[in-house]
Amino acid sequence: MSGPLLPRLTCRKCGKSNPAVYFAPVSVDGIGTCICFVCPEARGWLDRAGDLKEGVCL
Numbered sequence: 427m428s429g430p431l432l433p434r435l436t437c438r439k440c441g442k443s444n445p446a447v448y449f450a451p452v453s454v455d456g457i458g459t460c461i462c463f464v465c466p467e468a469r470g471w472l473d474r475a476g477d478l479k480e481g482v483c484l
Contacts, residue, residue, distance in 0.1 A: 433458045439465040450484035 433453035436443055438461055445462035452458050461484055466472050471482045478484070 431456065435460040437462040437465060449478070 433456045434444060435448060435451055435458050437445060438459045442462050447463035448460035449466060451460040471479055473479050
């Protein structure tokens, strides 16, 4: 039994392919972009729990 295929995603900030954890995915016909977890963490956009800080929109 085969399930739906996940889209190929590339981080819009650093270019990493298919990150395991990501925000703001956008996909069309199986190819898309996202923002990997590392990029917002490095920019200080996340709180201690790993959620986006209030007022941060992706």
